[in-house]
Amino acid sequence: MSLFTGPMHYHLNGHKDLTMDKEVLKSIDPDYVYIPLVNGNAPCTPCVQVGDEVKVGTKIAERNDRFFLPIFSPVSGTVTAVEKFMTSSMTQADHLKIQNDHKHTAVRAFAAFDYEKATWEELLEFVKNAGMLGLGGAGFPTYVKYLKPENVDLFAVNAVECEPYLTADYKNIEENLSLLKTGTLALFKLSKAKKGCIVIKEDKKKQIEDLKKTFEGTPIEIRTVPNIYPMGWERTLVYELTGKRYNMLPIEAGMILNNASTAIALGNAIDNGMPITHKYVTVSGDALKDPKNVYVPVGTKAHEIIEAVGGYKEGVDNVLLIAGGPMMGRTIPNDAFVIAPQNNGLTVLINKEEDEVACLRCGRCTTTCPSGLQPVRIAAAGKSKDEATLNKLHVMDCIECGLCTYICPSKIAVTENVRRAKNFIRLQGGKK
């Protein structure tokens, strides 16, 4: 089956009203931050040692395999240890532990940079050395997308944020329109695209007005899309905007996209000389007393953030903690992991522990899947470790959108089963 054969779009209850109009909490200043020494599956090498003093903006580590990614300190203080524990992607990794001196002494990480006067090559080098990465969840080094921008018709900043509960991007946009403008125009230049746009859901009236005013007189158009899930997913968005599908990368359909928070981070690097040190994170869900957005140093522990927003509701003792939103996020067994640059949400739900019953063969997971897959057959092939059938069923095309679990009347964790099947294929060395 090909993409987009099923209904594929759902209007989900977004629960965004829980946090959308509340002030962002910015006072969280942990005694220690823990910087994951990993980007994707690639380890990063520290450039500091235990005992070294660092400032906000000091380079502390870098990824240096086939891709380059520098990592910078979000606090000032002292490096005290390297500790191994689980990341929000559920893998074990070393973390650089930094004791925060709470003085917020900063060093300007990058010299003043004029992206308008800079050559394309200088701009690419700046984006690379500034450590820009996909802040919408992927965490992939940004410059890599722009290495060969040939025949790009459309550049887009993705401000759709379709995942239920999450409003971190909207808050970031609201508070940083000027940085968004700088970052978007710089990325547009880098993309060499014929046209550029910012894409946002049609119901976000206030943000749409703000964006229109901010980008007036620039080549960037403000485009709106329907409030349906998973509209913010790259493949859905590319199809919505161009009517084209692609195999591996959006550039095959003539598009380059970046998340709005990534564009803002680049604007901050250009205008203020600062790398990614802090993140807007939505902390929401029905298990929390007072859901809200927070602006925290990268490397803050999840449990400190949950405590800072007021903790769990009275009487709630069984919660489901999800790194990200409830559809695409990952359920995490405890709240000891830290916020990585690409984390944009902590969703904390009351764990209702509904009993799973046998599959009804209703086919709803198949007709719902936006990737045109057959999740129930994939799950079965995954359980019997049938590599050939999994490849035939295109298991690796699953985007882990969560819709098959959401829709399943038997309460089967279909997405989790498909995810396991994907991991099995990865362990066999990928799709053959």
Ligand code: SF4
């Ligand atoms: S999680 Fe994967 S298999 Fe399930 S509906 Fe989404 S894309 Fe399809």
Ligand code: SF4
């Ligand atoms: S939606 Fe659930 S019950 Fe229906 S076919 Fe898929 S796994 Fe089975």
